[in-house]
Amino acid sequence: MNGKSPKIFPLGDAAVTVDFGNEISLELNEKVLRLAAFVEITQFPGFIETVPAYSSLSVFYDVLKIRKAFPEFETAFEAVKNFVETALENLSELPENEPRLIEIPVDFAEQHALDLEFVASVNNLEKSEIIEIFTSKVYRVFLLGFLPGFAYMGELDERIAAPRKDAPRSKVPRGSIGIAGRQTGIYSLESPGGWQIIGKTDVEMFTPENENPTFLQAGDSVKFFSV
Amino acid sequence: MSLIFQKSGILATIQDLGRNGFRRFGINSNGAMDKTAVRLINILLGNAENEAVLEIHFPAPVLEFRENAIIAIGGADFGAKIDEKPIENWRPIFARKRQILSFSKKNSGNRAYLSIKGGFQIEDWLNSKSTNLAAKIGGFEGGKLKPGDRILFREKFEKRPVKFDYFISNSLIPEYKITPTIRMIVGAEFQNLTGSSEEIFQTEEFSISADSNRMGFRLSGKPLYLLDKIELVSSAVDFGTIQLLPGGQLIILMADHQTTGGYPRIGHIISADLPVLAQLGANDKIRFELISVKKAEKSLLNFEKELNFFKIGCKFRQNQYSRR
Numbered sequence: 001m002n003g004k005s006p007k008i009f010p011l012g013d014a015a016v017t018v019d020f021g022n023e024i025s026l027e028l029n030e031k032v033l034r035l036a037a038f039v040e041i042t043q044f045p046g047f048i049e050t051v052p053a054y055s056s057l058s059v060f061y062d063v064l065k066i067r068k069a070f071p072e073f074e075t076a077f078e079a080v081k082n083f084v085e086t087a088l089e090n091l092s093e094l095p096e097n098e099p100r101l102i103e104i105p106v107d108f109a110e111q112h113a114l115d116l117e118f119v120a121s122v123n124n125l126e127k128s129e130i131i132e133i134f135t136s137k138v139y140r141v142f143l144l145g146f147l148p149g150f151a152y153m154g155e156l157d158e159r160i161a162a163p164r165k166d167a168p169r170s171k172v173p174r175g176s177i178g179i180a181g182r183q184t185g186i187y188s189l190e191s192p193g194g195w196q197i198i199g200k201t202d203v204e205m206f207t208p209e210n211e212n213p214t215f216l217q218a219g220d221s222v223k224f225f226s227v
Numbered sequence: 228m229s230l231i232f233q234k235s236g237i238l239a240t241i242q243d244l245g246r247n248g249f250r251r252f253g254i255n256s257n258g259a260m261d262k263t264a265v266r267l268i269n270i271l272l273g274n275a276e277n278e279a280v281l282e283i284h285f286p287a288p289v290l291e292f293r294e295n296a297i298i299a300i301g302g303a304d305f306g307a308k309i310d311e312k313p314i315e316n317w318r319p320i321f322a323r324k325r326q327i328l329s330f331s332k333k334n335s336g337n338r339a340y341l342s343i344k345g346g347f348q349i350e351d352w353l354n355s356k357s358t359n360l361a362a363k364i365g366g367f368e369g370g371k372l373k374p375g376d377r378i379l380f381r382e383k384f385e386k387r388p389v390k391f392d393y394f395i396s397n398s399l400i401p402e403y404k405i406t407p408t409i410r411m412i413v414g415a416e417f418q419n420l421t422g423s424s425e426e427i428f429q430t431e432e433f434s435i436s437a438d439s440n441r442m443g444f445r446l447s448g449k450p451l452y453l454l455d456k457i458e459l460v461s462s463a464v465d466f467g468t469i470q471l472l473p474g475g476q477l478i479i480l481m482a483d484h485q486t487t488g489g490y491p492r493i494g495h496i497i498s499a500d501l502p503v504l505a506q507l508g509a510n511d512k513i514r515f516e517l518i519s520v521k522k523a524e525k526s527l528l529n530f531e532k533e534l535n536f537f538k539i540g541c542k543f544r545q546n547q548y549s550r551r
Contacts, residue, residue, distance in 0.1 A: 213353070
């Protein structure tokens with residue numbers, strides 16, 4: 001492995017977290033997704049699920065099943081930790097994640113772009129310049145979290161970064177595109193939220209009746225275009 | 228076969244043991260707050276442990292049976308009555324067509340569970356019948372039960388079973404104290420607490436705030452401080468994760484927690500103590516006891532062993548009766 005070795009610690013008594021370094025980086029997120037793919041495919045007895053995040057992977061497990069399957073370890077935690085360590089040693093041999101490129105239409109009209117004015121003014125730019133910079137880059141989906149199908153994407157050009165709202169809105173409309181720092185995300189449901197809203201998409205991020213209910217997944221590449 | 232909600236109560240939802248496998252899509256597990264109570268009454272009735280039940284908060288609903296049914300109530304004691312006759316928790320109860328189930332007062336605990344022999348007829352969403360209140364899906368029409376709602380159940384019973392005298396032994400029934408000591412293991416940022424905060428955390432009482440719900444229990448107590456400010460990028464959290472909020476107060480994430488979070492993780496409630504915690508309500512007070520992962524696993528294994536004995540015992544009784 002390149003760089004520092006990751007920290008592995010219990011996330012309660014039924015999950016471990018592998019932390020590659022507490023930062024938003026493509027390189028660390030790539031490691032996270034590779035490890036996730038390995039764990040998902042290997043399906044050790046007692047495995048429940050993984051949660052990939054920016055720079056960490058958490059693995060949830062069934063303590064009883066692990067203890068039965070790996071009696072040579074003193075705890076289920078030790079058994080899973082050992083499994084993860086072995087996986088980490090072989091990480092560089094695993095194939096890289098092939099990102100899907102997904103294009104998402106955004107309506108930047110005033111009635112949807114609730115905070116575009118604010119984002120423009122904190123950055124001393126015109127609204128049209130914010131839109132142009134925002135739509136010129138391909139973003140990575142680092143993780144899904146917060147709401148079903150809510151994708152945390154980045155990183156935004158520094159010129160259009162904006163702080164979260166001091167007081168979150170009690171209702172952000174579904175489909176709203178928000179900015180927080182150098183992250184962007186799409187509100188998959190109507191929800192309270194504190195991100196600066198710059199537009200709205202009609203693409204459904206969360207369709208509960210589908211077998212795969214979320215439109216995006218970690219590792220995807222996303223490009224926005226104005227409609 | 229159905230149950231009609233004459234009154235809905237403040238928050239009654241359909242839950243099972245949770246929805247696994249979809250957290251990486253931002254879909255959390257939901258499920259019953261007190262999973263032990265659910266498992267106990269389901270086993271008692273001969274249901275699958277994961278059978279969907281009704282999770283009831285107080286003020287509780289008033290329900291009318293439209294057909295005979297066998298039910299069991301567990302978890303909180305809300306003074307359940309059938310028509311005007313008090314019934315006990317943790318026992319199979321025969322309810323007749325047209326009888327009314329109501330709850331008179333909060334005696335102990337904060338979440339009661341109603342299971343019905345044969346189970347409710349509820350469709351799965353992503354392999355679970357639990358209600359996801361935020362996404363308005365799963366369970367009964369994705370939300371809490373409303374007056375006039377009718378839930379179907381699968382089995383009806385012509386008459387009361389002849390032998391009907393089994394119940395859950397006291398050793399298995401959790402004791403719902405209002406000032407319990409809750410065991411936890413340290414979280415990744417525990418070591419970042421100042422010395423005095425670490426001591427406060429381990430010795431002082433914290434009380435459950437009124438604005439606690441199925442997403443999280445907010446605690447109020449002496450504020451805790453970190454040695455240095457920590458900025459964390461979001462990562463997975465779990466039911467039982469104890470986070471330190473920017474103001475110095477703690478929150479314990481509960482069944483409807485979000486899948487990821489970015490506040491410092493002070494600790495994690497052990498699995499064996501989550502049901503005890505889940506039965507607390509506003510102004511109840513807890514203390515934390517820090518234990519090792521090994522001990523946490525041990526208490527879980529011990530509990531599962533006892534539960535397994537109970538399962539075997541129940542199966543034996545149920546087989547006896549079915550042979551008569």
